[in-house]
Amino acid sequence: MRAYWSGSNFYTRLGNPVYAPKWFTKGLPSTPLDGELWCGHRQFRKCVSITKRQDQSDDWKYITYFVFDAPRQAGKFEQRIAYVNDVVQPGKTPYAAAVGMRRCKDKDHMLAQLKIVEDAGGEGLMLRKPGSDYVQ
Secondary structure: OEEEEOOOOEEOOOOOEEOOOHHHHOOOOOOOEEEEEEOOOOOHHHHHHHHHOOOOOHHHHHOEEEEEEOOOOOOOHHHHHHHHHHHOOOOOOOOEEEOOOOOOOOHHHHHHHHHHHHHOOOOOOOOOOOOOOOOO
8 A cells, every 4th residue: 555654744646644553663764765564465454454444453563554756855866776775674664664675677678577576466566766866
C-alpha cells in the first residue's frame, strides 16, 4: 500500500492519514519519505485491513515500510537514494527498509526483472530515470 511519510505521520496516496503506532515509526527521519507499507506477496488486503484501523494494534508487526525515495531531499535520484540508505537502516528503523535498486541495462533486462517480481506475486517495478528529479 503506497504510503507517504511526512516526517511525523503516514498518509495514503489520496492524503488520508494512516495511524501507525509510535513503536512502528521509531527511528524514521523528520523528513518526508515515499514508499509502501507491505505485509508480503499476495497480502495487500491484510495490509489495508491493518492500516485502516485506528487502534494501532500489534498487527502492525506484520508490516514493513519499504522506502524508495525522499521527496524533499535536494539533488537528483542518486543523491536521494543515498539519503534513504543512510537514514533507513536495520539498527535505526526496525520496521522500515530501503528498497534495493538495480540499474536497468535495457528493455529485455527490465522485462526479465518484471517477470521475476510478478512470478513471486509482486505487482510490478518502480522505474526511475537516473539523474531525475522527484515526481509525485
